Amino acid sequence: MPIASDVTLGEGVKIFQPDLVNLYGCSIGADTKIGAFVEIQKNASIGARCKISSHTFICEGVTVEDEVFVGHGVMFINDRYPRAANDDGSLQTESDWEVLDTRVKRRASIGSNSTIGAGVTIGESSLVGAGAVVTHDVPDYAIVAGVPARVIGDVRHRSKSLESEC
DSSP states (O other): BBBBBEEOOOOOOOEGGGGGGGEEEEETTTTOOOTTTTEEEEEEEOOOEEOOOOOEEOOTEEEEEETTTTOOOOOOOOOOOOBOTTTTTTTOOOOGGGOOOOEEEOOEEEEEOOOOOOOOOEETTTTTTTEHHHHHHHOEEEEEEEETTEEEGGGGOOOOHHHHHH
């Protein structure tokens, strides 16, 4: 069952390939679109009128506010120090790690193949360039790109020279 019974779906949510997603314990706001091969884990929240493109992974602790675009193959991380086993060799359980909350503010856009680190906030209306690795908070309206992602502009003051660099 790719869409668990504990998923809260707002009115008008479109899941284009319901047999090709894995959604459990999450909430998805009204009129949001979900592509194929998307996983959204428990305790994740997606706002209204968002677009979550194919092959994206949204883990526990991630909040995506309204009108956010998430490109193809975006990966969220919720733990800075992941391990499979404890020092004694026993497998870790949920109680062995701390989930760090990550927030994507209203109207932000995240480019394809970006990786969003644990515990960061991506600012309102900001733009994360394709392939960026976000390790620190992104200011509202900032354009960030690179590995690690750095501010390269402001969406309110886009210039022709900046666009020609991309």
